Amino acid sequence: MNTTTNTATNAATNEATSTATNTTTNAVTNTATTTTPKKPVTITTIKDMKQKGEPITMITAYDVAMARNVNEAGIDMILVGDSLGNVILGYQSTIPVTMEEMIHHTKAVVRGNSTALVVADMPFMSYQASLTDGLYNAGRLLKETGCTAVKLEGGQEVCELVHKLTTAGIPVVAHIGLTPQSVNQLGGFKVQGKEVAAAQQLLADAKALEAAGAFACVLECVPAALAKKVTDELITMATIGIGAGNGCDGQVLVCNDLLGISTGFTPKFVKQYANLHDITVNAVKDYIKDVKERSFPAPEHTFKIDDSVLEKLY
Incomplete structure (x- = not known):
């Protein structure tokens, strides 16, 4: 009688203890899983992601609210693009965007950011006139906004500037393929690199930009197979595609396009994940x-x- 009672009691005690232990363990595990903050993304993070083959995520943001939202979602990189001229300020192109406008919006994004790597576009004619202008204006963006890197458009013709910027401690994201600031010269928004000479030039530009010190490069509106070829040829510089297929190291989209905020023309390469307009x-x-x-x-x-x-x- 006592043996049976003790056995039952011990079994119940052991079961209760085991249950309590498992519950506590699960609670601790779940708490750790849900509360572990994402580490801030750095230049080294992006380089490591390329080496590991881990896709890099990038999205545009232009204000503190959007910056907070995409941070909460876990985005790797935020681009404060001169596309704000089109989607925020109502310009017909990116060409009218000024340094003051870029600084204003980048400061807002940085205030709303906690972990993503923030990149600010250098607007049209903020670096094309001279190396001195480029160095000065890139320095302004970093000093006055708190962003981590600047982005500029162009291939071999901007490599000297890229080298000077990186030597001065200013990280650079390059941008080749369809470069919106040169849309008038390109004859409109067209896919780039479809002919042999153009494809060879794109690959040469990418390699030159990598050698100059750019840590990443946006490939815009480039045939998918060519973008993958460029990506595979590069050793340290990560490629961020937009309309460049799935073979790039990462992808970027304009937040207004992704969220369905804007109306009107939607580029072929955009996937709309929501319809915030409606x-x-x-x-x-x-x-x-x-x-x-x-x-x-x-x-x-x-x-x-x-x-x-x-x-x-x-």
């Missing part, structure tokens, strides 16, 4: 309706005052 329009329509019908603000949205206070006002 969500926004419908939400504002609901707000207008509620205000017109005086159903907003409701009591739960208002503040109260004691009646005795009101009585003393009359």
